Amino acid sequence: MLMAYDEQGTGPALLLVHSGVCDRRMWQPQWATLSGSFRAVRPDLRGFGETPLPAESFSFAADIVELLDFLDIERACVVGSSFGGRVALELASSAPERVERLVLLCSALPGFPSTPTADAFEEAEEELFELGDIDGAVALNVATWLGPEADSATRELVCIMQRRAFEVQLAADDGPSPPEPVPVAVDPAAIAAPALVVSGAHDMDQFRAVAAHLAVTMPTARHVDFDWAGHLPSLERPEPVTALISEFCR
16 A cells, blocks of 8 residues: 555544645544544545655545555545545545545535636746745645634644645656646536535635535535635634534444
8 A cells, every 4th residue: 555544443434535735634633533433544645745646647536445445444434625525526426335425625626617716826826836935835825725713733734734745746746757646527416425515614715616516416415614614624623523524424
C-alpha cells in the first residue's frame, strides 16, 4: 500500500478523506471520538502529507478502493471534506458497492461550473506561484478557506498542512512529466447511497452552489447548513461536526 494512513478502533468502517488544503491530520479533532465507535481510517491522498505523487497517471478513487482492499474493508461510510468530498463522490460513482453512506463537507464536484469568485482565487494563487511566493500562497489559502470560528491554532495547522501539500506537489512538477489524476465522471442523481450534504454560510459561493445542487439531485440527500461555518467546519467547530458524523454513520 503506497498511501500513508492511520487506522484505529473497531466497529463499522469509517473512511475520512481530507480536503485539498489539508492532509489526514485535519481529522485529529474527530479522531478519538470517532475511533471509539468506528473502525476509523484516515489516508493521505497522493500528493498530500506523507503520500508522494507517482510518476504516472493515477486515480484517487482507485487508490481508495486499493486501500479498502488492503484493509479488507468491504464497505465503508465515507466522509469527505472539500476535495475529499469530490473523491468520495468519484468513489460512489465508480465503486458504489464499497460505499455505505456519504458525508460531504463543503464538497467539490467535478464538472461543476466555476464562479467569478473561484476564478479570482485561482488567478491570485497562480500569480503567487509564478512569483515563487509560497508563503503568500499559503496565507491566501488559509484566509480563503477558514471561517470566522477558526482559532489561531487551527489556522496554524492548516498553514502547516497546506505548505506540505505545496512542497509535495511542486517537487513533482519539477519532473519531466507531472502526473495527472484520471478524471471520474460523477452523476449525483445516480448515487443511491444515503448522503449528508453539509455547507457553511461563510464558504465561497461555488461550494455553496455545489451543496445546493447535490441536495436536490442526490436521491437520498439530507442538507445541513451551518450558519457559523466557512469551508472547513470540521476544524472550525469540531464538536457539532463530529456529532453529526457519528449520528449519521451509526
